[in-house]
Amino acid sequence: MTKQSETPRWQELALGTAVTDPGSARYNRTGDWRSSRPIWDFDKCVKCGVCSIFCPEGCITMQADGLPLADMEYCKGCSICMVECWTGCIEMEEEKE
Amino acid sequence: MVEIRFHGRGGQGAVTSAELLAQAAIAQDRYAQAFPSFGPERRGAPVVAFARIDNKPIRVRTVVSKPDNVIVLDPSILRIVNTSLGLAESGVQVVNSSKNAATLRKEFDLKGKLVTVNANRIAAEEIGRVITNTTMLGALVKATGLVDVDLLVEQIQNRFGRIAGGNIKAFKRAFDECVIDE
Amino acid sequence: MGERKGVEVSIAIAEAAAACDVDCIAAYPITPQTHVVEHLSEIVAEGELDAEFIPVESEHAAMSACCGTAAAGARTFTATASQGLALMHEVLFIASSLRLPIVMVVANRALSAPINIWNDHSDVMTERDVGWVQIFAENGQEAADLVVQAHKIGEDKRVLLPVMVHFDGFILSHVIEPIEMLDRDEVKKFLPDYEPQQRLDVDNPITMGPVGMPTVYTESKMAAEAAIRRSYGPILETFDEFGKQFGRQYKPVETYKTEDAEVMLITMGGISETAMSWVDERRAAGEKVGLVRFRLWRPLPIEEFKKAIKGAKALAVIDRHFSPGGPGGPVAQEIKYNLYEDEPRIPIVECVAGLGGRDVDFNDFDKALGKAKAVLNGEQVPPFELIQVRGGHHGEI
Numbered sequence: 001m002t003k004q005s006e007t008p009r010w011q012e013l014a015l016g017t018a019v020t021d022p023g024s025a026r027y028n029r030t031g032d033w034r035s036s037r038p039i040w041d042f043d044k045c046v047k048c049g050v051c052s053i054f055c056p057e058g059c060i061t062m063q064a065d066g067l068p069l070a071d072m073e074y075c076k077g078c079s080i081c082m083v084e085c086w087t088g089c090i091e092m093e094e095e096k097e
Numbered sequence: 098m099v100e101i102r103f104h105g106r107g108g109q110g111a112v113t114s115a116e117l118l119a120q121a122a123i124a125q126d127r128y129a130q131a132f133p134s135f136g137p138e139r140r141g142a143p144v145v146a147f148a149r150i151d152n153k154p155i156r157v158r159t160v161v162s163k164p165d166n167v168i169v170l171d172p173s174i175l176r177i178v179n180t181s182l183g184l185a186e187s188g189v190q191v192v193n194s195s196k197n198a199a200t201l202r203k204e205f206d207l208k209g210k211l212v213t214v215n216a217n218r219i220a221a222e223e224i225g226r227v228i229t230n231t232t233m234l235g236a237l238v239k240a241t242g243l244v245d246v247d248l249l250v251e252q253i254q255n256r257f258g259r260i261a262g263g264n265i266k267a268f269k270r271a272f273d274e275c276v277i278d279e
Numbered sequence: 280m281g282e283r284k285g286v287e288v289s290i291a292i293a294e295a296a297a298a299c300d301v302d303c304i305a306a307y308p309i310t311p312q313t314h315v316v317e318h319l320s321e322i323v324a325e326g327e328l329d330a331e332f333i334p335v336e337s338e339h340a341a342m343s344a345c346c347g348t349a350a351a352g353a354r355t356f357t358a359t360a361s362q363g364l365a366l367m368h369e370v371l372f373i374a375s376s377l378r379l380p381i382v383m384v385v386a387n388r389a390l391s392a393p394i395n396i397w398n399d400h401s402d403v404m405t406e407r408d409v410g411w412v413q414i415f416a417e418n419g420q421e422a423a424d425l426v427v428q429a430h431k432i433g434e435d436k437r438v439l440l441p442v443m444v445h446f447d448g449f450i451l452s453h454v455i456e457p458i459e460m461l462d463r464d465e466v467k468k469f470l471p472d473y474e475p476q477q478r479l480d481v482d483n484p485i486t487m488g489p490v491g492m493p494t495v496y497t498e499s500k501m502a503a504e505a506a507i508r509r510s511y512g513p514i515l516e517t518f519d520e521f522g523k524q525f526g527r528q529y530k531p532v533e534t535y536k537t538e539d540a541e542v543m544l545i546t547m548g549g550i551s552e553t554a555m556s557w558v559d560e561r562r563a564a565g566e567k568v569g570l571v572r573f574r575l576w577r578p579l580p581i582e583e584f585k586k587a588i589k590g591a592k593a594l595a596v597i598d599r600h601f602s603p604g605g606p607g608g609p610v611a612q613e614i615k616y617n618l619y620e621d622e623p624r625i626p627i628v629e630c631v632a633g634l635g636g637r638d639v640d641f642n643d644f645d646k647a648l649g650k651a652k653a654v655l656n657g658e659q660v661p662p663f664e665l666i667q668v669r670g671g672h673h674g675e676i
Binding site: 013014018022 | 377379439477488489498502
């Protein structure tokens with residue numbers, strides 16, 4: 001699938017203005033909505049993966065070393081990972097710029 | 098075109114009467130309409146149904162206001178509704194009543210050709226319930242010859258299936274027992 | 280040839296939908312519903328039709344479910360009337376914008392208040408702009424035939440739009456009359472299996488009904504506008520094909536005794552039959568009158584209409600709905616709009632009649648004719664008038 005144009009002529013729209021490009025929400029870099037970001041204290045982290053499971057954006061992946069990593073291109077800073085983390089190893093830090 | 102108005106009470110089968118009559122005419126390759134008076138249905142309330150029969154396509158969608166024939170399925174209707182309203186002078190009125198024509202004429206000022214039949218008694222005896230729709234059709238067809246008797250019986254058979262027997266007997270008895278008063 | 284039967288029009292419509300081998304029927308089963316879906320539920324329950332019957336809690340849910348099943352690629356049918364259609368309102372736009380070829384039969388009935396269950400066109404006329412193809416039946420045969428044609432039109436790859444078939448509540452929906460029933464095998468020949476151009480499919484995922492930003496919404500509306508305007512050709516082709524196979528030819532605009540007619544009556548729906556009988560009577564009395572009726576309402580077949588009224592000196596439009604505080608009846612509005620630029624500009628009298636189940640009879644057509652003649656004699660007549668109202672439309676307000 002090719003990326004659909006953002007400013008198509010009406011003749012170029014898919015039937016019923018459908019989105020025919022699966023997963024195209026990825027094109028929207030929504031990370032810049034963020035007003036605060038999660039910071040992990042890896043000394044406390046037990047690599048359980050709860051943060052990754054609860055992240056509504058699906059932007060937290062577990063690395064080869066077992067530690068989580070949030071993709072800041074998409075993380076909106078919703079704080080759900082912080083609330084769900086039972087070891088309390090995540091803190092939210094305000095975005096400066 | 099012949100236009101017929103049926104007077105009855107909700108639950109007595111006035112609409113079914115009109116439908117059976119129309120279906121018999123259609124089965125004869127003629128044209129017909131049957132329809133209710135389009136009110137909310139209430140058991141026991143006075144209701145009206147209509148039918149039209151013609152040998153060419155019927156192009157009218159209004160209620161029947163000048164009927165050629167009127168059928169009164171319930172004797173008590175005469176006291177509350179002017180069933181003769183708009184009835185043609187040459188028209189026929191078929192009334193379910195235990196009284197004779199002379200008495201009814203005096204009591205309700207009925208004019209024109211009057212057909213009486215004690216449909217309540219016939220229905221009670223043949224069907225076991227006082228539902229007079231099929232019975233009254235017997236008297237109507239006898240007096241007017243509007244549709245073929247056998248085709249009408251066939252419609253009753255189709256409609257009522259297992260319980261058609263009593264209805265057909267009642268229909269035939271009314272055909273034989275009704276009294277026509279010119 | 281199908282069997283000719285004395286049957287209630289709603290039942291004949293249900294049988295026609297079954298003959299179309301619909302896959303899914305989603306409908307609200309209670310008032311203001313008609314016998315159409317009641318009978319379809321019986322057909323499905325009896326195992327005579329392999330379809331999913333979804334009884335839902337409201338018409339809003341009914342149309343939403345229809346959108347879902349049509350999006351999944353199922354041939355979808357439903358029916359409603361009056362308040363039910365009004366409750367569907369917002370979802371009707373979605374069905375057409377998503378290009379889902381749902382077929383819906385509407386028994387045209389009045390909107391409350393006061394509570395009124397009877398026939399007029401206020402339900403349909405408030406849904407003019409929802410982007411559906413809309414066709415009006417004049418009698419039971421047409422209503423049944425149009426259900427089959429509606430599926431074919433809607434599913435045509437050049438169209439892919441939902442279609443409403445309108446038939447008048449009660450004066451058609453509850454009438455028993457002779458109808459040639461549609462034979463299932465014949466219908467199958469006419470209407471092949473539905474092959475959706477796109478559908479919800481886990482193996483080939485797409486998103487239907489995404490957000491359309493201001494940068495795209497206009498283009499989306501233009502695409503829908505183009506689709507419904509372009510449906511006109513396929514609609515005519517379908518009418519012709521049906522005519523060839525079943526012997527009943529449909530046209531977007533019908534005329535009756537319009538040759539040399541000076542005043543033409545304009546109608547839609549079931550009252551057109553009464554109007555034809557009225558034309559016969561007036562003709563016998565030496566009046567040069569004729570009848571033109573719209574069968575197709577959306578897309579509006581205006582060129583056909585202009586051909587139909589050629590030679591008329593005046594038009595008398597009978598509307599079954601009006602826009603309070605606005606420019607009169609919807610049919611008259613659209614005719615006037617379309618004839619504004621034409622020379623010579625012929626007078627058009629607008630009559631609103633038959634609201635909430637009031638009979639429209641010869642007296643009303645006489646009144647409309649009288650108004651048209653008055654205009655031709657140079658008299659002033661009100662721009663539009665509720666011709667049946669007691670007390671007069673243009674008395675003290």
